Amino acid sequence: MANSRLKKLLTYLRPHWKKVLLGIGALFIVNVFSVYIRTQVGESIDTLRSALSIGKIGRDVLSIVLLASLMWFIRMTSRVLMFGVGRQVEFDLKQSLFGHLLTLQPSYFFTQSTGDLINRATSDVDNIRRLLGFAVLSLANTVFAYSLTVPAMLAIHVRLSLLALAVYPFMLLAVQLFSNRLRNEQRNVQENLSDLSQLIQEDISGIALIKIYAQEENEQRGFQHKNKQLLNANLKLARTRNLLFPIIEGLVFVSLLILLALGSSLISRGVITIGNFVTLILYVESLVFPTALLGFTITAYQRGEVSIDRVESILTVEPEIQNAPDAIALPLETARGNLRATNLTYTYPGATTPALDRVNFTIEAGETVAIVGPIGSGKSTLANILPHLLQIEPEQVWIDDYDLTQVRLGDLRRAIAYVPQDSFLFSDTVRDNIRYSNPSSTQSEVELSAKQAQIHEEILNFPQQYDTLVGERGITLSGGQRQRTSLARALLADAPILILDDALSSVDNRTATEILNNLSGGVQNKTVLFITHQLSAAATANRILVMDAGKIVQTGTHEQLLGNPGLYQFLWQQHQLEEVLT
Numbered sequence: 001m002a003n004s005r006l007k008k009l010l011t012y013l014r015p016h017w018k019k020v021l022l023g024i025g026a027l028f029i030v031n032v033f034s035v036y037i038r039t040q041v042g043e044s045i046d047t048l049r050s051a052l053s054i055g056k057i058g059r060d061v062l063s064i065v066l067l068a069s070l071m072w073f074i075r076m077t078s079r080v081l082m083f084g085v086g087r088q089v090e091f092d093l094k095q096s097l098f099g100h101l102l103t104l105q106p107s108y109f110f111t112q113s114t115g116d117l118i119n120r121a122t123s124d125v126d127n128i129r130r131l132l133g134f135a136v137l138s139l140a141n142t143v144f145a146y147s148l149t150v151p152a153m154l155a156i157h158v159r160l161s162l163l164a165l166a167v168y169p170f171m172l173l174a175v176q177l178f179s180n181r182l183r184n185e186q187r188n189v190q191e192n193l194s195d196l197s198q199l200i201q202e203d204i205s206g207i208a209l210i211k212i213y214a215q216e217e218n219e220q221r222g223f224q225h226k227n228k229q230l231l232n233a234n235l236k237l238a239r240t241r242n243l244l245f246p247i248i249e250g251l252v253f254v255s256l257l258i259l260l261a262l263g264s265s266l267i268s269r270g271v272i273t274i275g276n277f278v279t280l281i282l283y284v285e286s287l288v289f290p291t292a293l294l295g296f297t298i299t300a301y302q303r304g305e306v307s308i309d310r311v312e313s314i315l316t317v318e319p320e321i322q323n324a325p326d327a328i329a330l331p332l333e334t335a336r337g338n339l340r341a342t343n344l345t346y347t348y349p350g351a352t353t354p355a356l357d358r359v360n361f362t363i364e365a366g367e368t369v370a371i372v373g374p375i376g377s378g379k380s381t382l383a384n385i386l387p388h389l390l391q392i393e394p395e396q397v398w399i400d401d402y403d404l405t406q407v408r409l410g411d412l413r414r415a416i417a418y419v420p421q422d423s424f425l426f427s428d429t430v431r432d433n434i435r436y437s438n439p440s441s442t443q444s445e446v447e448l449s450a451k452q453a454q455i456h457e458e459i460l461n462f463p464q465q466y467d468t469l470v471g472e473r474g475i476t477l478s479g480g481q482r483q484r485t486s487l488a489r490a491l492l493a494d495a496p497i498l499i500l501d502d503a504l505s506s507v508d509n510r511t512a513t514e515i516l517n518n519l520s521g522g523v524q525n526k527t528v529l530f531i532t533h534q535l536s537a538a539a540t541a542n543r544i545l546v547m548d549a550g551k552i553v554q555t556g557t558h559e560q561l562l563g564n565p566g567l568y569q570f571l572w573q574q575h576q577l578e579e580v581l582t
């Protein structure tokens with residue numbers, strides 16, 4: 001696992017290897033300078049003891065200042081390079097995450113919490129950036145500091161250096177002991193953060209419901225509970241971290257004490273010079289920072305490791321619905337709009353009964369077909385299968401006599417304009433919302449679609465007409481206006497097949513029937529499939545499919561179906577009753 005994470009890190013870094021090498025190389029030079037300057041200080045002290053010369057002191061000070069300035073400059077360069085690489089990897093990861101999410105089927109998003117997904121794409125990616133910027137930089141710095149300083153110390157006096165360094169294995173032991181705990185606590189923090197984000201996102205979406213049922217206090221309590229859990233997880237992590245760092249620092253000071261205690265007798269016996277002794281103290285002091293940082297580095301590493309897992313768990317999800325190898329091209333110009341189903345059966349993952357059970361139909365190009373039936377009878381499932389938004393077995397559905405599962409996804413979806421039940425509008429202008437299906441269309445084409453969807457007149461009454469912003473940053477449209485704007489968008493796509501999934505449910509019966517009548521008037525020769533509970537609208541279709549419990553139980557024109565006892569007759573009587581009552 002750790003190995004695979006390391007491999008992942010290397011994959012992230014590979015495109016930026018030149019900068020990484022340059023940054024690490026610069027860090028190596030910085031550490032060489034650091035050791036050299038400390039040796040210089042010791043030598044200067046020893047020279048002072050033999051002959052006090054102001055000129056020599058001046059020269060030594062100047063050379064040390066120059067070297068230190070150069071060192072500072074190179075250290076800055078290495079930081080800019082490494083932190084830049086971290087930012088670049090953050091950018092790359094966000095790009096691939098977003099790109100990958102767009103390849104996944106809608107059902108994936110039903111089973112995932114949006115807050116968690118957002119958190120992974122932001123906070124977790126940020127942790128990986130820190131791991132690659134700060135942690136790699138600091139780890140490399142620690143390795144260089146030790147590998148250059150320790151030999152220099154040993155060269156001065158082996159026994160004294162070894163004794164001063166004797167406490168360092170305890171430091172590594174402490175870090176090791178704490179690392180598992182830190183990782184688990186970090187994971188806990190990330191998960192609690194995701195929970196909280198999810199709650200905020202849900203509450204904002206469901207704000208009307210919260211108010212209708214006067215649940216503000218309950219929601220506030222729920223939020224407080226989750227927020228408290230996050231606080232506790234953060235405090236626990238901080239406690240562990242705050243326990244580790246003082247242990248490390250304390251051990252460093254023990255090593256300084258050893259130096260002081262033993263070093264003074266070695267000086268008095270003339271084994272080492274005062275200059276050597278000062279250099280040794282400076283060396284031990286130079287290891288304090290990289291060693292104390294080891295704790296932070298480990299935390300950043302742990303945090304990054306957890307985040308790598310969380311980000312990779314999205315990136316490794318295979319899209320269920322992809323182009324088949326050698327997928328069949330179905331260019332828009334050649335698509336006619338025939339649809340056929342043979343024994344179409346579909347069961348939702350985890351469900352025990354099929355949502356569609358051996359469904360058979362043939363719909364000719366240009367036909368207008370209404371699909372009616374009680375709630376939960378499988379109408380939307382069928383509507384989602386046709387643009388291949390749900391994965392089905394091959395050889396069950398055919399478009400223009402091609403197996404739907406073998407047709408290139410882009411071509412299939414361009415051939416089908418689909419208006420789902422809940423009409424989604426982007427926070428953008430009305431024009432761009434309609435143009436979404438065909439971004440190169442002209443204003444007059446947009447207006448034509450809006451007229452067919454019977455929304456044009458209302459748009460003209462909006463404050464900035466077609467330039468009016470809708471959604472979160474603009475005006476709020478009524479349910480019926482949203483539905484007709486979505487319909488205008490679908491009509492502008494000019495696809496040979498139009499599927500409306502109860503897409504006019506918030507539009508009054510008369511207008512809905514008028515719109516559908518115009519669509520089925522054959523002006524555009526589209527195949528129109530509309531799912532509806534408005535039976536007066538369904539009555540205008542060329543043919544009606546009646547669904548019940550996943551099956552097509554009746555087929556025919558309105559008149560034929562009315563003449564036969566069955567579900568349609570029953571639904572129609574109910575509809576007539578509702579008309580009288582309203």
Ligand SMILES: Nc1ncnc2c1ncn2[C@@H]1O[C@H](COP(=O)(O)OP(=O)(O)OP(=O)(O)O)[C@@H](O)[C@H]1O
Binds near residue numbers: 351373375
């Ligand atoms: N994502 C899903 N996961 C599991 N089961 C589902 C899912 N979506 C729908 N179902 C089930 O599949 C069956 C058919 O649902 P579907 O939404 O296709 O019915 P419908 O006829 O469109 O209903 P309505 O008229 O209410 O829109 C129902 O039993 C429903 O509970």
